[in-house]
Amino acid sequence: MTQSVTTPPSSSKRRSNWQLLMANRLAAAGLFIFGFILVVAILAPLLPMPDPNMTDQPNRLLPPLSQGHLLGTDHLGRDILSRLIWGTQISLIVGVSATALAALFGSLIGLVAGYARGVADSVLMRFVDMLMAFPYILLAIAIVAALGPGLLNALYAIALVNIPFFARNIRGVTVSIRNREFxxxxxxxxxxxxxxxxxxxxxxxxxxxVITMSTTVGWMILETAGLSFLGLGAQPPTADLGSMLGQARAQLFTAPHASIIPGLMIFALVMSINLLGDGIRDVLDPRLRSGALDRPLSVTRIERKNTPAASLADAPVLVVEHLSTGFANGGAVTPAVRDVSFRLGKGECLGIIGESGSGKSVTALSLMGLVASPPGVITGGAVYIGGQDVLALRQQELIALRGARVTYVFQDPLTTLHPLFPVATQIAEAVMAHNHVGKREAHQRALELMETVGIRDAAERASAYPHELSGGQRQRIGIAMALANDPDIIIADEPTTALDVTVQARILELLQNLRRERGLALLLITHDFGVVAQVCDRVAVMKDGQIVEQGDTASILRDPQHDYTRRLIACVPELGEGHAFLDRVRPLFEETRP
Amino acid sequence: MSQPAVDMQNLVKTFGGGRNLFGRAASEVHAVRGISLTLERGETLGIVGESGSGKSTLARMLVGLEHPTAGSMAIEGKPWSELAASGTRAFGRAIQYVFQDPVASLNPRKTIGDILDVPLRLLCGYDRDHRARRKQELVDAVQMPLDTLERYPHEFSGGQAQRIAIARALAAEARILVLDEPVSALDVSVQAQVLLLLQQLRDELGLSYLFISHDLAVVESISDRVAVMYLGEVVETGPAAQLFAAPQHDYTRALIASAPRLTVSDSPL
Structure with missing residues (x-):
């Protein structure tokens, strides 16, 4: 629910696949080189060239740029340019058909195994494992040896040894799709x-x-060349890049051009296809598509147009002034948070409430520059923590504040805790990140923290992995990590949304106690008015990136001023209300419908 | 006297068990342990419980997505085993399911028109013209604009997607709907609208609902009767108003006590 906020809204300005591919210079170069080679190879029969198989002994091993032979001749006097182009055509045909065959059968096996599971899965996958158990060029050689040398047999062999690659990939994807609700x-x-x-x-x-095919075609062409080089693929006089290289090997020192030229061709072909394949993969992968294809920066890009002067008369722990954050989308910036201001005092709890897409999570992440950037950009405002404008700090100083003075608790601890480390180690790591203490001391501190957050038998649970704990206990560990360095402010983003109500009540109670005992300031992001009513002193209601109303929790719940707040509160069913609830909300929606 | 819409007797579902490759017994999970419930025609039966209480497993057994380990079940008087023998289509005609995550329950690569077409073609056997007409009616029934049919699932918000999922469930012309947390993933204002729509459809079409949720207030607002599930068992059943006003079981009391309320507590924080 909250994640959807951080992805920029789709718009017509989103770049098309073609534009994305062209933006990747290496992939574009690959496309053009491969396109050129492809066109030349297809046009081979139409080009004015000598017969590639016509021998001319008197003119053998002519160097490049000779009269009538642009790239020279080989040991039988055959024109190298002509053989190169015809050979490229054959290599391409074999490589592409082998890929198509491997993709067809591999995908079929993967689809059936992944969908059927059970016995069919075991049998098919063990067959695939068997193929994978051999070093695969050896397997290809063995298959060709059994079938007899020849281009067609080489094609079968290469297709067969590449089936496992497709089958495994496709099975994995199918298994995950099969469990989807649709x-x-x-x-x-x-x-x-x-x-x-x-x-x-x-x-x-x-x-x-498609992605798997585009990344394997180059590899298949290379293998075809390999088999031909060994004399197992194309048979004389047929030209093929591998066999050209193989036959010219004997004259490597006397006439290096005869082997270097096909070698360069293989290099250019495979390289261009691989670059293009990587480009296609990046474009089609939806995760890489949403943002730019870069790694996020460690701090959100800050491009403030206005920096309001601090009015820190009573200097509470956290002051947010006119904060605006948006997502860069092509040239424009789509605002997600607009001109948000609030204050949070020591020991106070402020709730930020809003529906999905209201910008509440982006607000929370903006405070410490944690909005993924690109595409995120903070466009204005200031965040004062203890009177210091954190957005004006140098990167290293801002990063040092995270986890020390300001900490976060997220919605689902199963995704924020590392699955492969015991929980106490992870808490200890949080301690060591900001304090110069030894491992043993940090571990001791971790145990104390686990007790603080109400985990019984902390010493025993210390070595547990996140998946061995219940949702409530995991959230307690998340809170323990947040407490590791005695922070002033905890920002809790939907901390109880993934939990059952009985567990939620206990986690909220824990947060309340910590606040009271340690004087923590708590910023609670939630969509649930019930949680706000239970925990928060004050509440700010967000809609479309703006705070429409803020004030004392009790008075806002009792007497909301803004229409939106009134409507939101009216839509919350109360226990004990029964069927009356639906009768009560019906008029709210009837008047808005045309 | 008409038969109940759904009648379950001592229904049990155990996952795992059996033996693995080396003859060792695998661990068993008792998801549902002996549940007996009836859903009368035209009634809404609410099922509340926390995660792991077995409510989703129960729902999936009802629509034939899981096989019960033991016990019996009859849907509109027809025994479950008879329906199972005649294939998933027999289930689809009698009972339909609305999933918790509406966006995940719609295939991202199909238009809404294609998605709605499937049950009309396979379960109702309508010809092309009839299907086109029905699709328009369905979209209208869930209060969505007509151009919905040409669009793809990702173009809709959660609330709109849930309306479409409800339309698909209605398309099969089943008289019983199993609603598995249909409003849990939605914002409160959208949740209220979907609840209103469900109530209206039930009254207009005479449907029976099995409404599963972890949210007591939501269940109370739409249900006639409520069953409370805890660790695979039904610990308490009763008319909605009565059950929440005077809970008999300790677990029900704990649930009600933990439910967040809007009224600010007077105790100093």
Whole structure:
């Protein structure tokens, strides 16, 4: 719910696939080189060239730029340019067909195994494992040896040894898609298994097949060349890049051009295809697509147009003045948080409440420059912590504040805790990040923190991994990590949304106690008025990136001033209200509907 | 006397168990332990419980996505085993399911028109013209604009996607709907609108609902009767108003006590 806020809204300005591909210079270069090679290879029969197989012994091993032979001749006097172009054509045909065959059978195996699971999965995957157990160029050689040398047999061999690659990839994707709800929904709509596999699952797997193909074509061409080089692929007199290289090997010192030229061609072909394939993968991968293709910066880009002067008369712990954050989208910046101001005193709890997309999470992340950038950018305002404008700090100083004076507690601790380390180690790490203490001391401190947050038998639970704990206990660990360095401010972003109500009540109680005992300032981001009513002293209501109303919790709940607040509160069903609730809210929506 | 819409007797579902490759017994999870419930026609039965209480497993058994380990179940008088033998389509015609996450329950690569077409074609067997007409009616019934049919799931918000998912469930012309946390992923104002829509559809079409949720207030607002589940068992059943006003079981009391309320407590914080 809150994650959706951080992705920029889609708009027509989003760059198309083609533009994204062209923006990647290496991929664009790959595309143009490969396109050129492809066109020349296709046009081979139309080009005015000598017969690639016509021998001319008197003119053997002519150097490049000779009369009538632009790239010279080989040991039988055949024109190298002509053989190169025809050979490229054959290598391309074999490489692409092998990829297509491997993709077809590999994807089929992967789809069936991933969808059927159980016995079919085991049998198919063990077959695939068997293929993978051999070093695969050896397996290809063995297959060709069994079938007899020849281009077609080399093609079969290469396709076969590449099946596991596709099967494994596709199976993984299919397993994850098969468990999606729309597959169950299709079954309930009356579709059979075969129909589901090919009309529901396959369209979602197809991008992965395309990506895998684009990254393997180059590899397949290289293998074809390898087999031909060994004399197992193309048979004389057929030209093929590998066999050209193989035959010219004997004259490597007397006539290096005969082997260097096909070698360069293989290099150019494979390199351009791989660059293009990587580019295609980056474009089709939705995760890479949403933002730019770069790594996020360690601090959100700050481009403040206005920096309000501090009015720190009573200097509470946190003062936010006219903060604005947006997401860069092409040239423009789409605002997500607009001109937000609030204050938070020591030991106080401020709730920020709003529906999804209201900008409450972006506000919370902006305070410490944690909005992913690109595309995030802080466009204005100031954040004062203890009277200091943190957005004006140098990067290193801002990073040092995180986890020390200001800490975060997130919605789902299962995703924020590292799955491979015991929980106490992770708390100890948080301690050591800001204090120069030894490992043992940090561990001791971690145990104390675990007791503080109400984990019984802390010493025993210390070595537990996150998945061994219940949701409530995991959230307690998340809070312990937040407490590790005695922070002044805890920013809790929907800390109880993923928890059951009985557990939620206990976690809220814990936060209350910590606040009271340690004088912590708590900024609570939530969508739930019930939570606000229970915990917060004051509340700010957000809508479309702006705070529409803020004030004392009790008075806002009792007498909301803004229409939006009034409407939000009215939509919360109260226990004990029963069917009266629906009768009560009906008029709210009838007047708005045209 | 008409038969109840759904009648469950001593329903049990155990996951795992059996033996692995080396003959060792795998651990068992008792998701549902002996549940007996009835859903009358035209009634809304609310099921509340926390995560792990087995409420979703129960729902998935009802629509034939899981096989019960033991016990019996009849849907509109037809035994479960008879329906299971005649395939998923027999289930689809009698009972439909609305998922918790509306966006995940719609295939991202199909238009809404394609998605709604499937149950109309496979479960109702309508011809092309009839299907086109029904699709328009369905979209209208869930109060969505007509151009919805040409658009893709990602173009809709959570609340709109849930309306579309409800339309798909209605398309099968089943008389029973299993709603598995249908409003939990939605904002409060959207949640209220979807609840209103569900109530209106039930009254107009004479549907029976099995409404699953962890939110007591939401369940209370739409249900006639409520069953409280805890660790795979039903600990308490009763008319909604009565059950929440005078809970009998300790667990129900704990649930009600933990529910967040809008009224600010007087105790000093």
């Amino acid at each position: 597959v169950d929904a299709a079954r309930l709509s009356g579709k059979g298994h075969v129909a589901i596999l090919f009309t529901e699952v396959l369209p979602n797997v197809l991008p992965v097949v």
